[in-house]
Amino acid sequence: MLNIVWPIFIIISFSFAIFSGNLxxxxxxxxxxxxxxxxxSIDLLGTLCLWSGIxxxxxxxxxxENLTKFLNPLLNFLFPKLKNNKKxxxxxSMNMAANILGLGNAATPLGLKAMKSMQEINEKKDTLSDxxxxxxxxxxxxxxxxxxxxxxxxNSLGSQNPTSIVFPTWIATIIAAIVGIVVAKIVIKLTxxxxx
Amino acid sequence: xxxxxxxxxxxxxxxxxxxxLYGVKEKNKIFDTFLDGAKEGIKTTLSILPTLIxxxxxxxxxxxxxxxELIIRIASPVLDIFNFPSELMPLAILRPISGSGSIAVxxxxxxxxxxxxxxxxxxxxxxxxxxxxxxxxxxxxxxxKVKKTRFILVAALAADVAGIIVSTIxxxxxx
Numbered sequence: 001m002l003n004i005v006w007p008i009f010i011i012i013s014f015s016f017a018i019f020s021g022n023l024x025x026x027x028x029x030x031x032x033x034x035x036x037x038x039x040x041s042i043d044l045l046g047t048l049c050l051w052s053g054i055x056x057x058x059x060x061x062x063x064x065e066n067l068t069k070f071l072n073p074l075l076n077f078l079f080p081k082l083k084n085n086k087k088x089x090x091x092x093s094m095n096m097a098a099n100i101l102g103l104g105n106a107a108t109p110l111g112l113k114a115m116k117s118m119q120e121i122n123e124k125k126d127t128l129s130d131x132x133x134x135x136x137x138x139x140x141x142x143x144x145x146x147x148x149x150x151x152x153x154x155n156s157l158g159s160q161n162p163t164s165i166v167f168p169t170w171i172a173t174i175i176a177a178i179v180g181i182v183v184a185k186i187v188i189k190l191t192x193x194x195x196x
Numbered sequence: 197x198x199x200x201x202x203x204x205x206x207x208x209x210x211x212x213x214x215x216x217l218y219g220v221k222e223k224n225k226i227f228d229t230f231l232d233g234a235k236e237g238i239k240t241t242l243s244i245l246p247t248l249i250x251x252x253x254x255x256x257x258x259x260x261x262x263x264x265e266l267i268i269r270i271a272s273p274v275l276d277i278f279n280f281p282s283e284l285m286p287l288a289i290l291r292p293i294s295g296s297g298s299i300a301v302x303x304x305x306x307x308x309x310x311x312x313x314x315x316x317x318x319x320x321x322x323x324x325x326x327x328x329x330x331x332x333x334x335x336x337x338x339x340x341k342v343k344k345t346r347f348i349l350v351a352a353l354a355a356d357v358a359g360i361i362v363s364t365i366x367x368x369x370x371x
Contacts, residue, residue, distance in 0.1 A: 002251075002294055009254035017261035029260035033252035040252075040303060041245045049237030054212055056233020057219040057226055101211075105236075112339045119340040127344040128337065133351070136336050140329040140352040141359075146208050147324030153303055154320055157311040164312075165320040166204040168370060172325035172362040180355025184348075191346040 043156030068093035141177035251300035292329040321363035
């Protein structure tokens with residue numbers, strides 16, 4: 001995607017600046033952009049290392065397994081067809097628990113495993129099953145307790161209160177997830193049939 | 197609003213404390229584990245540096261050349277109807293498409309509008325509450341070689357739009 005977007009950005013802004021005679025600003029920002037990328041990375045380094053370390057501890061404990069117990073009632077509502085499939089439900093809840101804790105690196109492999117298990121019981125192998133649709137939508141909703149990257153960026157820009165956005169983020173995430181789940185349920189109903 | 201501030205500031209210490217307590221309960225070499233993870237953090241940061249340089253160049257020049265201003269000026273009459281700050285439009289468009297791209301745009305917005313300003317807070321909340329939708333769908337569908345995706349994109353993008361709208365509203369209310 002960036003292979004298309006990036007050159008478009010460069011071509012448009014460089015030619016616009018040359019034609020409008022805005023070259024001094026352009027030249028300044030070329031050098032400034034590399035400097036700000038370096039300083040952002042240095043500022044991010046500390047917070048990201050700290051979180052990777054904390055999350056490494058979390059991934060070595062049974063915290064994820066324990067979280068999955070709380071998710072069970074929710075899972076039965078979201079995935080009615082998997083009600084009696086303990087194995088897949090476990091894989092899905094492990095993925096969700098990892099996402100909630102912000103363990104992105106652990107969540108993706110767990111999620112792919114769940115997708116493969118769901119494919120095994122999928123009747124139409126070339127089409128997403130109902131459960132897969134719901135699972136993907138939940139994964140795109142970004143449900144996590146601590147938005148670590150954003151906090152790191154805010155911290156690097158000298159925010160007075162880098163964590164002040166945590167609560168607003170919860171509200172926005174939960175409502176986004178609910179909207180995603182409702183629309184997914186509707187889409188699942190509407191696309192039942194041969195055509196899809 | 198005090199309770200909101202409290203919940204926001206207590207969340208991170210609580211999570212760290214919980215994880216450390218769990219670690220102590222179940223494993224004795226907890227600091228070694230921490231160091232292993234922290235080393236991974238260095239790799240992650242270094243691996244996004246080249247992407248950030250490329251994207252900061254693209255977005256920085258888009259701003260300094262005046263193109264961004266032009267686009268915002270054209271779009272703002274429409275966005276004003278929905279009370280959506282036009283400065284955030286580039287982020288809203290790029291967020292579902294590119295993870296590192298949206299980090300660069302969000303940082304650019306926070307820097308130019310003020311990280312603690314309403315717009316800076318909205319940009320942060322959008323980043324925290326939405327995901328790189330297109331990438332996630334691509335990864336999960338391609339691993340099982342599914343071709344018919346039954347308009348999953350509609351549901352996923354609806355969630356993103358909801359996240360962006362709610363972020364905008366809630367940050368304006370709190371401010």
